[in-house]
Amino acid sequence: MKLFKRLLLAPAGIGSLAVGVYANPLSITGVSDYAAHSYLSSGEQVTSITQFSDVVPTDWAYQALSNLIERYGCVAGYPNGTYRGNRAMTRFEAAALLNACLDRITEVTDELKRLMKEFEPELAILKGRVDGLEARVGELEATQFATTTKLEGLVTFVIGANRFGGNDQALAARPNVDNANREYGATTFNYDALLALNTSFTGKDNLIAVLRSGNFDGDLNAFGGAFLPVSTLETAFQEGETPNYLVINKLFYTFPIGSDFVVTAGGLVGQEDMLGFWPSVYPSDPILDVLTLNGAPGAYNKTLGAGAGLTWSRGGVSVTANYVAANGNSSNAREGGMATDGSAGSGTVQLGFEQEQWGIAAIYSSIQNTNGKGEANGLIASGTQFVSDSYEHAGSTSAFGLSGYWQPEESGLIPSISLGWGINQTTYDKSVYQDKKIAADLLVSTSQSWSVGLNWSDVFLQGNHAGMAVGQPIFATALVDDSVPRDGNYVWEWWYQFMVSDNISVTPGLFYLSRPLGQETSEGKSFSQLGALVKTSFSF
Template sequence: MKLFHKLLVAPAALGLLAPVAANATELNINGVSDYAASGEQVTSITQFSDVYPTDWAYQALSNLIERYGCVAGYPNGTYRGNRAMTRFEAAALLNACLDRVTEVTDELKRLMKEFEKELAILKGRVDGLEARVGELEATQFSTTTKLKGQATFVIGANNFAGSSRQIGAGDTFLSGVEGTGTRRAKAAAAESGATSFNYDLRLFLDTSFTGKDLLRTMLRGGNFAESAYGGDGYVGLDALETAFEEGAPNNVVVNRLWYQFPIGSNFTATIGGRVRQDDMLAVWPSAYPSDTVLDFFTYAGAPQTYNLMLGAGGGLSWESDDFSISANYVSGNGSSSTPGSGIDGVDGCAENSGGIATDCAASSGTVQIAYAPENWGIAAAYNYASGDNGAGLYAGNGTPTANFFNGLGTTNSFGLSAWWTPEEASWIPSISAGWGYNNVDIDDVAVAGGTIDGATSQSWYVGLQWADAFMKGNTLGMAVGQPTFVTSWDNSTDINDGSDFVADGNYAWEWWYQFQVTDNISVTPALYYLSRPIGFVTNNLDGSSTKTFNNFGGLLKTTFKF
């Protein structure tokens, strides 16, 4: 029985079963007659002069009148809701409602006959959809797992200019190579100047057992190891965020494997044998970029603090309203049971040694505090990387000298980041900015002519991004900053004329425009410029800064999401 049928019949049934306030001998037959035929059908509750919005049954009576049209009153425009209902009045009310139901039923029959063909077609389609759903459920990959993927093609090349002393790729001032006056640009072009075409493939298997937890398995493959964009070229800062290769070209490996689950209403825990630092942060402190180019600009301005260390680890985050606190630990060598340091009387970390929280663990511990309302935020973070095999920078995030120091010993790093995005797309861009500071504690590292006992380095960036630029769905972006560079060191050598100041600075720029071809395909042309990508190594060993070297590059990136 329909709901409104129940509502209509209920008063009548109550009237038939419950004691009545008046019996048949007391019944005013004329009054019942008037009630049963009170003239025009009532269409609005406002037609009753004695019914008020404060009455307890006001809404129910309004629904019966305006939705179902089966309530009548008395000829004088009253409803008399507080008087007792007789069995005759209940019968009259029920009769009026059943007449209304009959009218509706006849109208439905007429409509069903008129649209008989269309209804038959719809029924056939529904039956077909049910069959297809049944087939998919019987053959689906998993009832708990979804597969997502992203494939990226990158084609591009680099151009180099300037001159300085000639050294091999990866050398630093520590190599002790004297200046020769040869042109570095020629050597750079020979090693990293060819046009290359590379790809990166990511497959995400996301599994949920409760609807609130997440087990992520990420498979990844690529062929960037021999490309300048992989970070191992003549200029490491050419590295792209999307570049990947592990083991051998075209190998597909398990890049991530971690499990995340809630604890109560405010805490979230993450553990994994292959988990990355940012997988365990409640907030990523940047709105830039939506489409990545140079790797440096994807670290919120502090590549050592947000080192994206990958390995065995776990973390806990707390969120309440717009505040969050995250704490996590990652061991890059956590899968090893060999501590390494001190084995057979040898002080140091052998290859494949490590464990968790040992001197050779490649440890990285991070704490972040963030405040992030809907369209802006600010975050402060601290990172402690320890051990001879610590979590340091790689070539895509700093100058050769900074890369050498950061990760050589114990590093204390600080990062401060902020971002803002407009509520609606306009000529005003989103703004992201960040700054990083690192202090490296090392013990008498031998260099040409003396030792270095410690070093400090810094980095910063500002990124701008315009949504719906020139065309809805497309994005324009640019960023400027200084990748991590050494600002000073504890120098006890004649190198750099004995000065603690290090002329290691370098400016990086990038410009890009993302064409959103379809919801799943985007094409991004990009240009970038590095004013002094090898920093202090550009100079002669005597500290003179008369030499120059710069890097200009361009690429075309196509991304497929599926």
């Protein structure tokens, strides 16, 4: 009601103002001119402010007048194409203008009512859907785990077996071929379950907690690396000697500083989690773990422990520096701590550059080879168990890697290519290994590695993938005593991933290790491993 009164009083107010200022008598001629000429002399309705010859963009009411013309079409001019914006308005003129605008608004309102009536059933259906969505959103908000946390999961079943071949029946400190088939040749059915909690407090940061469980028994299962570490599956997990235990596998926090820097830190973080760039498009979980490390298992050592890292990136260029101590949670300086002799630490610097279809990275890592857990990081190619059991800190290694990838614009016969190469230089405390009576020909001073991975998309069916990779994991090229190493082992894998649905995949695969014992293979003899498996993965 107040709005209606204002509309009725508006012409009177405008007219009074005009009379008070100009003291002009009522002009019926002016009224008739304005009221009669809703069209220009050309007979066309005013649809644009540019049709008025005396209105320019610098006029203070230019935008308001333009809006009235374009939105409502209720502004008229004079037959000569002018608007006469500075002319005084009479009450009759104000009434005519107001009436024209109200008529136009009435037309729009009537049209809206007609459309609403015409689409009344559809509007009712939409309203019902919106009400239903609001109810579901309310229910989700009331029962959600957390407003800041997202849960993701991956469960993998693996069924497979291994077959060992060759003619070496007298392996030093190792089972022979027959014993290997008897002890590690059975068909097994294992699982790996991973739950990742991603929590963001600002929308840009991320607190990551990874819970994991598995039953790839470290002492009994060949797929878990019990016999030959190089045949460890990427998906194989077990915490120590306790299968089926759910443990915290990773826990770290990442946040940006400005627009170019990202900080990552945590009490349980992997070296790979803090890299600004991963120079490969080969899948991270096909079969063997060693073939996912960009051809440089020394430099990309995936050391897991307490650590922190900083990454700078801009325009495709990234620079990363990080440090991880596998024993960083121990207060005993001989067996743990940060940056101590017992840290089992790895310091890494990486420079990477990537574009839409390709990328390349150079990486350097300084590694403490062994730790209080007897883990050698795979850098002592022969006599590993003897060295790590006898001496907790068997020197240090400088590892360098160069890796890159290229992928086609579209899927087809041409695969994506990922390749890399690494070289490692290891030094030892001479007095210690002499005191322990460790033979120098069991200690590697220089080693190398390389790999090439190919993968195809949309193979046979859209969404399915296939791939293969070949490489040589770390193999000795020089020994401490300058003797000629008899090391070397080629690793192959082939796989095909069939997507049952968006969340379920089945991946049959084969892998072959030509000489997995390296120098420990008897001279003139052979020893190999063939593995076959089927992986079924469920992601949610």
